[in-house]
Amino acid sequence: MGQPSFERDPLMQPSHTRVLVEAAYAAGAGDRREAAMTVLRLLEPVTHHDAGALMLWDPMARAHSALAVVTYGDETVAALGDRYAASAENRLVRERRLPLRIDDVPGDYRRSPMYREVLGPAGFEDGMTACLFSDSGVYTGMLHFSAAERGAFRDDAAELLKALVPALAQMCDVARRQTTGCAIPPGANATLIDHTGRAWAVESCAPALAPTQPEFTGFLRRFMASAQVAATGLQASSEGWLSLQVLKVADPLGRPEPAVLVQELPTAGLPYSLAPREYDILNGMAAGFSNQQLASQRDVSLRTVTTHVERILHKMGQPSRAGAVASALREGILRLDR
Numbered sequence: 001m002g003q004p005s006f007e008r009d010p011l012m013q014p015s016h017t018r019v020l021v022e023a024a025y026a027a028g029a030g031d032r033r034e035a036a037m038t039v040l041r042l043l044e045p046v047t048h049h050d051a052g053a054l055m056l057w058d059p060m061a062r063a064h065s066a067l068a069v070v071t072y073g074d075e076t077v078a079a080l081g082d083r084y085a086a087s088a089e090n091r092l093v094r095e096r097r098l099p100l101r102i103d104d105v106p107g108d109y110r111r112s113p114m115y116r117e118v119l120g121p122a123g124f125e126d127g128m129t130a131c132l133f134s135d136s137g138v139y140t141g142m143l144h145f146s147a148a149e150r151g152a153f154r155d156d157a158a159e160l161l162k163a164l165v166p167a168l169a170q171m172c173d174v175a176r177r178q179t180t181g182c183a184i185p186p187g188a189n190a191t192l193i194d195h196t197g198r199a200w201a202v203e204s205c206a207p208a209l210a211p212t213q214p215e216f217t218g219f220l221r222r223f224m225a226s227a228q229v230a231a232t233g234l235q236a237s238s239e240g241w242l243s244l245q246v247l248k249v250a251d252p253l254g255r256p257e258p259a260v261l262v263q264e265l266p267t268a269g270l271p272y273s274l275a276p277r278e279y280d281i282l283n284g285m286a287a288g289f290s291n292q293q294l295a296s297q298r299d300v301s302l303r304t305v306t307t308h309v310e311r312i313l314h315k316m317g318q319p320s321r322a323g324a325v326a327s328a329l330r331e332g333i334l335r336l337d338r
Contacts, residue, residue, distance in 0.1 A: 054066070275311075278308050
């Protein structure tokens with residue numbers, strides 16, 4: 001087994017890691033179509049695609065439909081749905097469950113009917129596809145990218161897409177239900193905050209501590225203005241770390257603007273037994289900072305930060321910075337106020 005990559009990790013670059021974080025959060029927005037289009041636009045600076053399509057699988061209709069499309073014509077989009085799904089090349093993509101580029105497919109994909117009859121005539125020389133599966137292994141759709149130039153999709157684009165696939169699979173899962181009710185876990189503290197900033201008591205619950213923390217105010221303002229319906233993460237308080245779930249719910253006075261329900265439970269310690277400095281570095285990685293930037297911000301040596309990163313990857317069982325950040329996003333263990 002090879003050694004984990006640190007400074008060589010292509011997703012270490014601020015633009016790459018930041019895109020991963022922003023795209024993952026965008027995928028959790030309430031409006032699927034708007035969220036899907038946002039993801040395609042966020043990915044463009046890294047993947048450099050000339051056309052993209054996120055295809056949703058509807059198990060009831062047993063057919064694909066386009067959730068978001070950039071540049072592809074209608075006939076091409078139609079072919080990239082059910083026809084592509086039935087092709088031999090797609091079976092390989094589904095079996096490997098990894099993003100594959102045209103040149104990753106054994107043989108000459110450019111001789112396949114799909115390329116000769118659909119992609120080639122549309123002016124595309126390169127392509128990359130990922131099949132999407134939920135955590136339970138249910139197929140939910142596909143993401144297609146195409147480019148006019150051959151070799152357009154580099155390794156960093158494939159790695160970024162690989163890290164983002166779980167969030168995209170959840171977004172395309174038609175069985176997924178958005179949580180907007182008040183199913184509060186037993187023993188949790190909770191507070192309801194309306195769009196004016198007024199805090200409301202929640203029956204049978206002690207008030208949440210997080211809204212009283214100055215750092216939480218900025219997050220709450222951004223969350224209310226976003227399309228997201230839910231967020232999970234950690235928050236520091238005077239009484240230790242808190243595990244938070246933040247949900248958009250109905251306004252208590254019936255006004256059209258949503259309110260926000262803040263639910264929190266105390267946590268015994270930081271996830272993965274991370275030391276406070278390691279957790280700080282993990283959040284810095286999620287913000288897109290390089291090892292050198294993290295060292296400069298904290299007035300420590302580059303070697304010190306590299307050692308922290310090595311320990312983070314070891315504790316989280318991840319081979320790269322990108323893997324650690326993607327895992328932290330999926331598990332909701334990053335600081336919400338950062």
